[in-house]
Amino acid sequence: xxxxxxxxxxxxxxxxxxxxxxxxxxxxxxxxxxxxxxxxxxxxxxxxxxxxxxxxxxxxxxxxxxxxxxxxxxxxxxxxxxxxxxxxxxxxxxxxxxxxxxxxxxxxxxxxxxxxxxxxxxxxxxxxxxxxxxxxxxxxxxxxxxxxxxxxxxxxxxxxxxxxxxxxxxxxxxxxxxxxxxxxxxxxxxxxxxxxxxxxxxxxxxxxxxxxxxxxxxxxxxxxxxxxxxxxxxxxxxxxxxxxxxxxxxxxxxxxxxxxxxxxxxxxxxxxxxxxxxxxxxxxxxxxxxxxxxxxxxxxxxxxxxxxxxxxxxxxxxxxxxxxxxxxxxxxxxxxxxxxxxxxxxxxxx
Amino acid sequence: xxxxxxxxxxxxxxxxxxxxxxxxxxxxxxxxxxxxxxxxxxxxxxxxxxxxxxxxxxxxxxxxxxxxxxxxxxxxxxxxxxxxxxxxxxxxxxxxxxxxxxxxxxxxxxxxxxxxxxxxxxxxxxxxxxxxxxxxxxxxxxxxxxxxxxxxxxxxxxxxxxxxxxxxxxxxxxxxxxxxxxxxxxxxxxxxxxxxxxxxxxxxxxxxxxxxxxxxxxxxxxxxxxxxxxxxxxxxxxxxxxxxxxxxxxxxxxxxxxxxxxxxxxxxxxxxxxxxxxxxxxxxxxxxxxxxx
Numbered sequence: 001x002x003x004x005x006x007x008x009x010x011x012x013x014x015x016x017x018x019x020x021x022x023x024x025x026x027x028x029x030x031x032x033x034x035x036x037x038x039x040x041x042x043x044x045x046x047x048x049x050x051x052x053x054x055x056x057x058x059x060x061x062x063x064x065x066x067x068x069x070x071x072x073x074x075x076x077x078x079x080x081x082x083x084x085x086x087x088x089x090x091x092x093x094x095x096x097x098x099x100x101x102x103x104x105x106x107x108x109x110x111x112x113x114x115x116x117x118x119x120x121x122x123x124x125x126x127x128x129x130x131x132x133x134x135x136x137x138x139x140x141x142x143x144x145x146x147x148x149x150x151x152x153x154x155x156x157x158x159x160x161x162x163x164x165x166x167x168x169x170x171x172x173x174x175x176x177x178x179x180x181x182x183x184x185x186x187x188x189x190x191x192x193x194x195x196x197x198x199x200x201x202x203x204x205x206x207x208x209x210x211x212x213x214x215x216x217x218x219x220x221x222x223x224x225x226x227x228x229x230x231x232x233x234x235x236x237x238x239x240x241x242x243x244x245x246x247x248x249x250x251x252x253x254x255x256x257x258x259x260x261x262x263x264x265x266x267x268x269x270x271x272x273x274x275x276x277x278x279x280x281x282x283x284x285x286x287x288x289x290x291x292x293x294x295x296x297x298x299x300x301x302x303x304x305x306x307x308x309x310x311x312x313x314x315x316x317x318x319x320x321x322x323x324x325x326x327x328x329x330x331x332x333x334x335x336x337x338x339x340x341x342x343x344x345x346x347x348x349x350x
Numbered sequence: 351x352x353x354x355x356x357x358x359x360x361x362x363x364x365x366x367x368x369x370x371x372x373x374x375x376x377x378x379x380x381x382x383x384x385x386x387x388x389x390x391x392x393x394x395x396x397x398x399x400x401x402x403x404x405x406x407x408x409x410x411x412x413x414x415x416x417x418x419x420x421x422x423x424x425x426x427x428x429x430x431x432x433x434x435x436x437x438x439x440x441x442x443x444x445x446x447x448x449x450x451x452x453x454x455x456x457x458x459x460x461x462x463x464x465x466x467x468x469x470x471x472x473x474x475x476x477x478x479x480x481x482x483x484x485x486x487x488x489x490x491x492x493x494x495x496x497x498x499x500x501x502x503x504x505x506x507x508x509x510x511x512x513x514x515x516x517x518x519x520x521x522x523x524x525x526x527x528x529x530x531x532x533x534x535x536x537x538x539x540x541x542x543x544x545x546x547x548x549x550x551x552x553x554x555x556x557x558x559x560x561x562x563x564x565x566x567x568x569x570x571x572x573x574x575x576x577x578x579x580x581x582x583x584x585x586x587x588x589x590x591x592x593x594x595x596x597x598x599x600x601x602x603x604x605x606x607x608x609x610x611x612x613x614x615x616x617x618x619x620x621x622x623x624x625x626x627x628x629x630x631x632x633x634x635x636x637x638x639x640x641x642x643x
């Protein structure tokens with residue numbers, strides 16, 4: 001066990017002659033502490049914090065502060081560049097260790113689920129509401145247009161995504177696409193993982209493009225809504241409105257919720273950059289980015305659930321009532337989880 | 351001890367940034383240069399692709415015989431997780447650097463922001479890596495999709511637009527990626543500190559041979575002292591001789607027959623530093639030889 005070494009006070013003890021420079025003596029006196037700190041840091045880098053015993057952990061902040069104070073003294077009194085540069089990089093290294101990310105992964109995950117994610121969602125409720133409104137408006141618009149003229153469908157829905165579900169298909173064929181239960185479940189897994197991978201990229205884009213003043217995000221929300229409205233409109237024009245609702249809601253309540261949250265996060269950043277207020281634009285962006293980044297981790301988790309629901313549950317559960325109750329139930333759960341007010345606990349990493 | 355240059359070099363002023371600790375001390379940190387960052391991302395991409403390839407062998411080729419469907423879906427999820435979580439997991443760790451960054455001796459750090467205390471948080475790491483999607487993978491996808499289904503012009507516009515993100519770090523003074531800008535982070539060098547020997551500590555007998563008059567010592571200032579320090583640390587015979595001759599000429603020092611350039615410079619360095627430091631304590635910081643104080 002290494003014990004914190006006090007500064008040796010007797011110069012003779014160190015074998016220093018009288019003519020030694022002040023800065024030279026200063027260095028001789030403090031050097032042992034610096035190398036002790038360096039040694040601890042090296043050990044932490046190699047073998048983690050567990051390789052330090054209690055005494056060493058207690059010493060660490062003392063040694064760090066000692067090095068910081070030595071740096072101040074050296075800057076004021078020493079003209080040895082090497083000592084100053086050494087202390088700067090030693091202190092920086094110790095600083096990052098002491099003030100860096102600290103809590104363990106398990107603790108972080110728990111705190112994320114317990115409070116960080118819901119709190120981030122609550123803080124961004126305005127932007128989320130705007131994103132939701134954008135999707136709602138575009139869905140209704142596309143729905144009405146497709147109702148009046150089925151050909152509008154082609155301009156709203158990507159051909160690759162639609163597959164067989166186009167106005168050209170017969171009502172019976174459309175109905176079948178909603179309920180077909182594959183003979184064996186081959187392919188469902190691939191489909192689910194593909195959807196998750198695809199959706200999370202879509203959401204990340206909606207978020208990441210937000211910083212172009214939020215404009216691409218708005219466009220993204222609108223086009224998602226158009227697609228949704230187009231689908232519903234097409235099926236509704238064949239009297240399949242209730243049925244397509246079930247087909248969409250079972251995973252859509254989770255997936256579209258997630259996309260709305262991602263859009264909210266994107267808009268939040270766009271807003272922070274466009275209207276930084278009293279902060280500088282970069283500072284404002286950084287501040288907004290931290291909260292929205294947090295929310296985005298949650299969005300990815302939601303999309304994972306949505307992918308599973310879409311790939312598995314929707315193909316397996318074919319009853320309309322069951323689909324509706326599962327979809328709406330999940331929506332209510334998400335709302336309760338995210339928006340029930342909760343008190344921030346203790347020290348949170350912001 | 352190897353024969354590499356054994357001292358921590360001074361930071362170039364364009365790369366120098368301040369980092370104020372909660373204790374109120376301004377630590378000077380050094381931004382990572384563009385070369386190191388490109389090197390780091392290249393290494394990381396190589397590692398990721400190697401892992402993807404190995405994953406492909408393991409999941410698909412080996413799993414095919416057992417259950418092809420599960421094998422392929424596992425592989426898709428594995429690929430996605432690897433690409434997104436490779437950066438996240440490493441940068442959230444205590445070293446805040448991916449293996450590529452570690453090799454290039456750089457790391458991610460929080461910028462000083464309006465919130466004050468700069469602590470790298472997990473959300474910041476997530477935000478900076480989420481934008482990697484549009485910075486690197488978007489241009490790549492435009493390049494890849496340049497086939498029949500995308501109009502050539504649109505593809506080109508997309509490439510230019512996304513190229514802006516790719517080249518973003520070259521056009522701002524802190525070399526921020528778009529992701530760094532959003533997340534409130536930057537990438538800094540994290541060199542291992544090295545404490546060289548104290549040049550003032552010398553053999554007392556050798557020092558006594560050289561005694562300089564006040565006038566001779568006053569010929570130079572702090573800037574020259576620092577230049578002399580780096581010359582002494584590099585310790586190259588030709589440079590030592592040249593510098594020694596110039597100093598002798600300037601201070602009108604008669605070279606004796608047995609005088610060694612290195613000894614002369616060491617002694618002069620010590621004398622000059624002693625003088626300048628003594629004045630520094632009295633509040634006089636003589637910048638260079640033109641400073642008349």
